[in-house]
Amino acid sequence: MRLTSATLRHCRLHRELKVDFDPSRTLIGGPNETGKSTLIEAVHRALFLKAKGNTEHHRALVSSLHGGHPEVELAFEAGGHSYLLKKRFGTMGTTTLAPSNSVTLSGDLAETELARILSVEAGVTGKAIAVQWAHLWVWQGQAGDDPSAHATAQQNGLLQRLQQMGGAAALQSQLDARVAQHFTEIRDQIYTQAGKPKAGSELERAEGANALAREKLALANDRVRRLDSAATDLENATRSLLTNSASLADLEKQHDETEAKARQLAELRQQETGQSHAMKGAVVRHGALESADQQILKARVGISELQASLKPREEEFVRLESASQDARGKVGTAEMAHRNAAQAVRAARLRHELASAHALQLEKTEIHTKLGERDRKISKRRSDLIELEEQFAKLPKIDKTKLNKIQKLESECSNARSALQAMATGIEVLAANQSVNASGQSIKVGQLKILTEVTEVQIGSAIRLRIQPGGGTSLADARKVEAEARDDLQAVLDSFGLKSVNEATDVHAGRDELISRVKAVRAELEGMGAESLAEELQGAQNDLTAAQANVERLAAMTSELEAPNDKGAAKTLVKAMAGKLSETEDQETEAKSMRDRAAKALVSADEDLIEKRTETEQQRLKLNGLNAQLDLLIKTHGDDAARSLALIEGQSAKVAAQNLLTITTDAITALQPELLEGDRTRVARATKERTGDQSDARTNIAVAKAALSSDGSEDPANDLATAEAKARSASEHWGSVQRRSQAIALLHQMFQDEQRGLAQQFTRPLADKISAYLQCLFGAGARAQVDREDNEFTSLRLFRPGFGNAPFDFDTLSGGAKEQTAAAVRLAMAEVLATDHDGCLPVVFDDAFAYSDPERVNQLQRMLDLAATRGLQVIVLSCNPADYASLGAKTVVLRSERLVPSVRIEPTPES
C-alpha cells in the first residue's frame, strides 16, 4: 500500500492543500503552525475514520478559518490497483472509493472495502481510531514510546507473516506441544512455582513418609538404647551392691575397733583428770611452802636493807633541821635591813618634796608679782581711754555722711549762684552822651552793669529800655533756688553749731583722729589681757597660797631644811634632794632582794626537811611492818628447821604425782585421740555414704528391673529391626520418587528451553530486521531478540555494542535513543507486515526525532533510507527539513496559508 497524493479542503488552517507523495521518501517541511500535523492527521482519518459522524475526531478537523465541512481526497495504490478515496466529514459525511479497476463505491460499502484493503477491522470508532496503524504512524510526541506494545498489538499479523517467512520449519509439532504440556502438568503436580515439593504430591508424600520412618526409627532406637542402658544400669547397680556390702562389712569392723579405742581413751582421760588434780594439789602445797620460805627470806632481807638505809637518812634529817634554823635567822636580819632602807627612802622623798614645794612657792610668788605690774599698766591705759572718749563726745557729731551732705548742700548753693550769674545780662557803657540809668541807677561810661532781673534802662530821657535777663521769669526762679540752697546750707551748719563748711571739715577730721586713738588704746588693752587679768591674778594668788601651805606642811614633817632664796637655789636644792632619794631607793631595792632570797632559802630548807622527815617516817613504818610480817610468817610456817623438812616432803609428793600422770598421758597419746575422733567421723561418714550407695543401688536395681521387665507383648529389638527396614524402604522409595521427579523437572525445563529456542528461531526474521536498523544507528554489534511464548511475544530484548552481553532495558535509554530504537522496531515491523500490502506500507514520522542530536540524525537517515530501499514508503515531517537533506527525499515545504495561498512543490534533489 502506497500513498500517492492527498488533497485537504477546509481542514483547520488549510483552505485547500494538495501534497504529492514520493513512492519511497517524502520529506514534508515547514515552520510551526503550517499544518504539517494536520496534513498527516487528515490522511490518517481519511483511511480509518468513518466520514459520517460528529465525534471529537470529526470536529478536530473542522476549520475555524474557512468554513465548510472538512474534505480529504486520498490517492493511493494497493493490491496492484490505484484508488481515489474521497471523504467529506460530518454528520452528513460522505465517502467514495474509486478503484482503478472497478466501479466507484460509496457510503458504507466504500468504508468496508477500504477496511479490507487496509486489513483492519471495519467500523472501528472512538478512541480505537487513533491507534489504527499506530505502529506506522508516529504521532508527534509519541516517538519515544516503548515499541513492544506495538509488537504485541500487531502480533497476529506479525506471527502470520513470520510463519510465512520461513519460521514454519522450526515450529513445534502438536505432539511436541502435547508432550511439553504433559511434562509441565506433571511437573506442576509435583512442584510448586518456587520449586518445592507440592503438598499432596507423591514426592511430598514420599519425603513425609521417609521423615516419619526416620522418626519411628529414632524412637525404636531410643527404646532399645534405653533398655540397653537399663541392663547396664542393672549390672552396674548389682555390682555396686556387692562392692558396697563388702565395704560396709569392713566399715563395721573399723567402727567396732574405733569404739573400743574410744572407750579405753575415755577411761584413761578420767584417770588423767584425777591424777592431774592430785598433782596440782601437790604442786600447790609445795609451792605454798616454797612461797612462805621465800617470803620469810625476803622479809629478812627487806628488814636488813631498811635498817641499813634508815641511818643516813636520820643523819641527813638532823643536818636539814640545823640548815632550816640558819635560814630563818638570815631572814630576820634581811627583814630588818630592808625596813631601815625603806625608812631612809621615805625621809629622802619628804625632803625632795619639800625642796620641790619651795621651788614651786618661789615660782608662784614671781607669777603673782608680774600680774600686779600688769594690772597697774592696764589701769593707766583705761583712764587714757576715758579722757579720749570725753574729747570725742564734745565734738559735733559730724560723721562722713553728714559731712557729705553739708558739702553737697554747699555745692548746690554754689551751683545755684553760678546759674544766677550766668543768666545775668551785663550792660557796659562804652560811650554815652546821655545818661544811662538802669533801674534808676546810671551806668557810667566804661562801667559794667550786671542785670539779674527785669530792669528798665533809661538812656537819656527819651529812651527807655526794659532789659529782661534770661528771658524773663527764670531769672527769678534761679534766684529763688539760689536763696533756698543757701538757706538749706545755713540751716545744716546751724544745726551743728558750725560757722562754715570748712569748720565742718575740720570737726570731721578731729573726730576721725580721736576714733583712731581710742581704737589704739583699746587694742593695747586687749593685748595686755585686760579682760582675764582679774581671774589670772586671783588664780596666781590661790596657787601661791597653796604652795605656801604645802611648804609649811612638808616642813613640819621633815627635818630642818633651809629655804632657798631664789629659783636657782631652789632648783639646785631639788636636784640634790632627787639624787639623795634615788640613792636611798637603790639601797631599799637591794635590801628587799636580799630579804626575798633569804625567805626562799628558808622555804627550800623547810621543804627538804619535811620531805626527809616523811621519808624517814615511812621507812620506819615499813621496817615495823616487815618485822611484824616476819614474826607472823615464822609463827604460821614454823621455824627454819620445820620448814626445811616440810619442803622436802612436798617436793617428793609432787614428783610422785607427776610420774603417775605422765604414764597415763603417754597411754592416751599412744591411742592417738586426735586421729581417733577423725576415724570415728570418717567411718561414720563412709558408712553413711556406702549405705546411701547401697540404697541407691537397690533403687537402681528396682528401676532397671522394672524397665527391663517385659510382659512379652512387644519386642523392641525386632521393632527396631522393622523400623530400620521401613526407614530403608522409605528412603529408597523417596530416592526413587525423587529421581523420577527430577527427571520430570528436567524434562519440563528442557522442553521450556527448547521451546524458547524455537521461538527465537521463529522470530528471528523480525529480530534480524530490527537488528539491521539498529546497526544503522548503533554500529555493527547492535542486535535485537524477540521472545515468544505460547504464541505471544513476551519480550523484546535489545543488545548494544559496548554494553556487554546482557540485554538493556528500553526505559533506561535516553530520550533520543528511545525514539531512534522505537523507529527501528517500527520499520522492522512495517517491513514484515508489508508483505501483506504489496511489499509496501507507508511509515509516517511526525517530528519523531526531536531529541536526536545532529550526528544521530545523520545515522537516522541511513536507517530511513534502508527502509525505503527495502520497499517502505517513508514520510518524514519536520520543521527543520534541512536536517534531512542527505536522505535524498522528495521535499514538500508547507507555508503559512495566509501569506502563500498555494503550495510550492520543490523539486527533489534527484530530479
Add this chain to the structure above:
Amino acid sequence: MKCTFLHSADWQLGKPFAGVDDGQKRALLQNERLAVIGRLAGKAKEHGAEFVVVAGDLFDSPRATKSTVAAACSAIGAIGIPVFAIPGNHDHGGAGSLWEQEFFKRERDQLAPNLKILLTPEPVELESAVLFPCPLLRRHEATDPTAWLRSSQDFGARFGNKPRIVIAHGSVLDFGSLPDDEDSEAGSPNVIDLPRLSESAFDYIALGDWHGAKQVGAKAWYSGTPELDRFVKGYDHNPGNILAVVASRDQPPQVQCVPTGAIGWHELEFGFADDTGLARLQERVDEKIGTRANQDLLRLHLTGSLGIEAAIRLDEMIEAWAARLLRVKLHNQTAIAPSPAELDGLARRASDPLVSLVATKLVALAASGNEQAAVARNALRELHAAVGKAP
C-alpha cells in the same frame, strides 16, 4: 561311654524379616523357622538322639514376644527329648533378660518342660554326658566365654568316662562371624579362643553363631542354622543343617550333617550386554526357582545396559518375580541406553523437533556419567512413555 545327640544353633525364632514388605510373606518366613523344629524332632528320633544341644541364639531377640515364646515352647515341647540351650548374642542372658521374665518361665514350664536354659558356666552332668555351657550374659562379651574351662578345676578327675561336651557361641579366632543380617555391618565380637581349650579335657565342642555347618577344629563344629535366614555368599557356606553327633570320652566325635532347610535364599549377579540379556536372565532365575512360589528369596545384582523398552520389560519381570518369591532384593545398576530404533523414535523425529531435541540432549546427558546421568535415564524413560502414549 557313648552319647548321641543333635547339635543345632541359631534358630533365631521371632526374626522379623523386616526387609520383606509383604506381611503374609513375612509370616511364611517366620513360620518356617518354627516348622524346622518339627523337622528336627523327626531327625532326633531318626538318629536316636538322647538330647538336643542348641548353641545359642534360640531366639532372635533378648526380648522376644509372648507369642514367639509360646510358639517356640510349643515346638520345643514337641521334640520330646531334653533340649539344652545357652543364650547367644541375640538372646543373651544377664540382668533383665528374656530368661528371667515371668511369661517365659510360665510358657516353658507349661509347654516345654524339656527345655533347659543353661545360664551359668558350670558343668551339667547328665546320665551319659557332661555339658560345659558357656552362656553369653551380654550381647558383647569382652572376655572369652570359654575362659572358665581353662581354670584350675580338674575336670579330668571328675565325671568318670562320660563324654564332655562344650557348648559355646561366638566366633573362633581365625574365623569371623557374619553380620546379623545382610544389611548390618559387623558381626558379634564374642571371640572363642579355641586352641587354648584342652584337647583332652573335652570330647566335642558345639559352636553356634556361624550360620553354615562347618568343622573348625578336631572336635569343634558349627552346626549352622537349621533354616537359613539371610542371603550369604562365599566362605564355603553350608546352611540349613543340623549335626547328628556321637560323642565318647577320649574318642573323636562322629558327626553327620543332616539337611533340614526348606527356604531357598538365592544370589544372582547378571550383566546386560544388550536387550537379549533379558531372556537369559529369565532362564537363570528359572533355573534357581523353577516353578516354586513363596519358598524362595532372591538377591539380584544387575549391571550392564538396556534399551528403554527392555528396561521397562525388566521392570515387569522383576515385578513378576517379586510377586512369586518371598522377596526380591534388587541392586539394579543397569544403564538405560536407547536402542537405535528407540533413538529413531525419540531423537530422530523430524516432524517433532522439540521431542527430538530434548531426547538427543538426554541421551548425551545419560551417557555423561555425571550425577545428572541417572536423572537423564529416568527422563528418557518418561519421555519414551509420554511419546508412546501420545496419540
